[in-house]
Amino acid sequence: MTFDVWLSDPVNWVYLAIGAAVLLCGVRVVTSQNVVHAALFLVGALAGSAALMLLLSAEFVAWTVVLVYIGAVIVLFLFGIMITRAPVVRDVGLDNKKARPVAAVVALATFAVLTYTSLLAFGNTEVARVGDPTPTETLAEGLLGRFVLPFEVVGFILLAALIGGITLARRDLSPAEEEERGAV
Amino acid sequence: MTDLLSNFWVLLVLKVLVVATLIPLAGMVIGFAEMKLSAKMQNRVGPYFAGGRWGWAQLIADGVKFFQKEDLVPAEADRAVFKFAPMLVFIGTVALFVVLPAGPDLVVQNLDVGIFYALAISSISTIGVLVAGWSSANKYSLMGGLRAAGQLIAYELPLVLSVVGVVVMAGTMSLNGIVEAQAGWLSETGWQGGLPFVIPQLLGFVIFMIAALAELSRIPFDMPIAESELVMGYVTEYSGFRFLFFFLAEFANMFSMSAIAATLFLGGYWAPFVPADMLNWAGPAILAAKVGALVFLMIWFRWTFPRFREDQLQSLAWKWLIPLSLLNIVLTGIFKVAF
Numbered sequence: 001m002t003f004d005v006w007l008s009d010p011v012n013w014v015y016l017a018i019g020a021a022v023l024l025c026g027v028r029v030v031t032s033q034n035v036v037h038a039a040l041f042l043v044g045a046l047a048g049s050a051a052l053m054l055l056l057s058a059e060f061v062a063w064t065v066v067l068v069y070i071g072a073v074i075v076l077f078l079f080g081i082m083i084t085r086a087p088v089v090r091d092v093g094l095d096n097k098k099a100r101p102v103a104a105v106v107a108l109a110t111f112a113v114l115t116y117t118s119l120l121a122f123g124n125t126e127v128a129r130v131g132d133p134t135p136t137e138t139l140a141e142g143l144l145g146r147f148v149l150p151f152e153v154v155g156f157i158l159l160a161a162l163i164g165g166i167t168l169a170r171r172d173l174s175p176a177e178e179e180e181r182g183a184v
Numbered sequence: 185m186t187d188l189l190s191n192f193w194v195l196l197v198l199k200v201l202v203v204a205t206l207i208p209l210a211g212m213v214i215g216f217a218e219m220k221l222s223a224k225m226q227n228r229v230g231p232y233f234a235g236g237r238w239g240w241a242q243l244i245a246d247g248v249k250f251f252q253k254e255d256l257v258p259a260e261a262d263r264a265v266f267k268f269a270p271m272l273v274f275i276g277t278v279a280l281f282v283v284l285p286a287g288p289d290l291v292v293q294n295l296d297v298g299i300f301y302a303l304a305i306s307s308i309s310t311i312g313v314l315v316a317g318w319s320s321a322n323k324y325s326l327m328g329g330l331r332a333a334g335q336l337i338a339y340e341l342p343l344v345l346s347v348v349g350v351v352v353m354a355g356t357m358s359l360n361g362i363v364e365a366q367a368g369w370l371s372e373t374g375w376q377g378g379l380p381f382v383i384p385q386l387l388g389f390v391i392f393m394i395a396a397l398a399e400l401s402r403i404p405f406d407m408p409i410a411e412s413e414l415v416m417g418y419v420t421e422y423s424g425f426r427f428l429f430f431f432l433a434e435f436a437n438m439f440s441m442s443a444i445a446a447t448l449f450l451g452g453y454w455a456p457f458v459p460a461d462m463l464n465w466a467g468p469a470i471l472a473a474k475v476g477a478l479v480f481l482m483i484w485f486r487w488t489f490p491r492f493r494e495d496q497l498q499s500l501a502w503k504w505l506i507p508l509s510l511l512n513i514v515l516t517g518i519f520k521v522a523f
Contacts, residue, residue: 036265036318043311060297063304071307071340078314079333082326136297136357 015055022048030103035081039074046070060136199292203281211435212243218435218483219243225487250431253424260321261421269319270422270429272312277433279305280440285360287453287467288460298359299351302444303344306399309433310336313408316430317418328417331494332408335398338501339405343395345509349388349516350381350448359444363452370456380451384519387512389449391505393481396441398497400434402482404489405497438479446474 006012025044032038046069053062143151216231219242223230235241257263282305283298285291295301310333317329351357354365368377382389398405408417419430446452452474453467463470492500 034262036262036315040265040311040315059295060300063297063301067300067304067307067344071304071310072337075307075310075314075333075337078311078318079330079337082314082318082330082333 011055015052018048018051018055022052036078039077039081042077043070043074046074057134059134060139203278203292206281207278207436208432210439211432212247214435214438214479215243215431216240217479218486221480221483222487225484247428250425250428253427255424255426256421258321258421262319262321265315265319266421267426269312269316270426270433273309273316273433274312274429276306276309276312277436277440279308280437280444283359284440284443285363285447285453285467286471287464288360289464290453290467291360294358294360297357299347299357299362299444299448302359303340303347306437306440307336307340309437310340313418316422320418320421322421325418325420328408328420332401332418334494335401335405335408335497338498339395339398339505342391342501342505342509343399345506345513346388346391346395347448348509349385349512352513352516352520353381353384359447359452363447363454366451367454367460368456380449382449385449385512385516387508388516389445391509391512392445392449393478395501395505396445397482397485398501400437400441400482402438403486404492406491407494407497438482439475442475442478442482443471445478446471450474450478 022045025041025048028041029038029045032041046065050062050065050070053059053065220230220238222228231239231242233239234245257266280302282292283295283302285294313332313336314329317325317327317332320326350362354362356362356365362381366378366380368375368379370376401408419427422430453463453471455466455470458466458470
């Protein structure tokens with residue numbers, strides 16, 4: 001398929017516009033000199049990727065991105081930033097200009113690897129058309145039928161990571177401190 | 185007429201217009217109900233003079249007043265974020281109306297993942313509240329924003345988990361499908377079809393309503409905007425029409441949360457003994473009656489319970505509501521497989 005044939009489909013204009021917005025937001029996430037602004041640009045990038053999922057007719061995945069990433073992960077980010085330090089002014093130290101070339105190389109290399117493997121795996125496979133959403137039932141049958149074992153394994157690993165995180169983060173009180181707590 | 189209605193763009197504009205009128209209208213009706221009912225419960229008169237009778241024009245006058253006020257931005261504030269935050273809160277509110285069904289065909293878009301969409305999109309408002317508190321450059325606002333975030337994270341989980349029982353029973357996430365699963369009728373052999381899910385899912389309904397109250401930051405869960413401690417928390421620095429955004433979002437959210445609760449647990453636009461072909465006409469009135477009952481319950485709560493303490497709020501969510509909603513899912517699953 002040549003580029004002008006590809007471009008003649010209006011769906012692909014939408015794809016290009018969203019893609020450009022995601023890219024712009026992504027770059028601003030790492031170049032912004034304000035942590036909260038960076039988090040907000042991350043919201044933009046994630047919302048854009050949810051929109052791309054909608055274009056690919058993956059309705060459930062799109063709203064999962066919104067619920068989990070925007071609704072929970074970013075809120076936790078912002079919460080964490082605000083209870084530690086979040087000056088309203090700019091923080092020049094945030095944008096490490098010297099590291100930019102290295103970061104660009106790493107980002108481009110990651111992009112190349114992901115693009116190559118996706119092309120290798122899917123190549124010219126036709127994806128479902130817009131306006132023809134994948135029924136959630138199909139997804140559920142896949143996850144809880146054919147792929148139930150990997151699904152459970154992932155769940156188990158996440159649980160282990162959760163417990164591990166709590167164990168690492170908590171600091172056991174010394175007997176003296178314990179007594180002090182008990183007194184209050 | 186049908187030709188015109190089948191045109192995608194005409195239909196789209198029509199739907200947008202309906203939602204755009206419904207939100208301020210629902211907000212004003214609920215706001216006025218709150219004023220009058222609060223007055224009744226406190227043995228006052230409430231709004232009296234505006235509009236001549238019962239003070240019915242009080243909120244219209246209030247709305248006009250907000251538009252005349254100066255749009256203040258604190259000198260230390262992060263201007264762009266400060267101005268953007270109310271819109272972010274409002275996006276979550278407006279987008280929720282897309283999936284609310286008022287009749288078998290009276291829905292903006294009947295999504296296959298309807299209830300999941302509603303829960304996902306309403307979580308966007310949380311970010312708006314958080315950055316509103318942060319960008320005001322005011323410590324009371326920041327405290328309010330933080331409290332709101334802590335509260336919304338804690339109550340998002342029981343809210344989502346309490347819905348799972350309904351989804352398991354109905355076998356679908358589409359809100360229309362959930363209403364259809366509850367529709368039943370009386371025949372010669374007895375009751376046919378389903379029952380409103382409030383009967384088999386009573387536990388889920390109670391958890392949902394408590395979590396919804398917390399999500400709405402209403403008394404007894406109003407710590408984020410506690411007037412006596414935080415002088416209104418994250419809305420302290422807002423004035424004029426930006427304040428109006430928060431104000432309207434609060435009442436519109438009361439409406440949409442009640443509408444979702446009514447759809448999930450009380451049968452939505454369906455009512456017993458209303459013939460199925462009448463539902464497109466009677467549906468909005470039936471839904472409005474159920475929403476009205478739930479909104480009354482919320483206002484009643486406001487003047488019945490004192491405000492929780494922050495640690496009581498957290499332990500209620502993590503120690504009681506989340507385990508109970510998990511138990512509810514397990515019981516519903518067993519029930520579904522066994523019967």
